[in-house]
Amino acid sequence: MADTQKCAHPACNCKAEPGSRYCSTYCHDAGKTVELSCNCGHPGCAEELTHSG
Template sequence: MNAPIDERCAHPACNCQTRVDDPYCSDYCRRMTERPGAHAGAPCECGHEACHQQHAHERRHPPQA
């Protein structure tokens, strides 16, 4: 049986939800977090549609200062 969804992916640039038994939504996010010098401001490329849509929305509607 699958573990319940618990919290957001441990990769700072990712918007995906994860399962309690794994802090990452994908191997991509795991590698990016473990890679020294990975750029935290870069958009996530985990391949999950919901995450991609969130990044697209943020590009169209940047936070106002």
């Protein structure tokens, strides 16, 4: 078993923080909300939101 598991947020691809089921407070708050994309702000997540740069 891995110590780190995926964030519980369906739309998030980040790894959850130790002792938490979510990678960030954003996902913890949006955990019950179904979203098309994640806005946790972590790099590599929600790539569709990247506009430029």
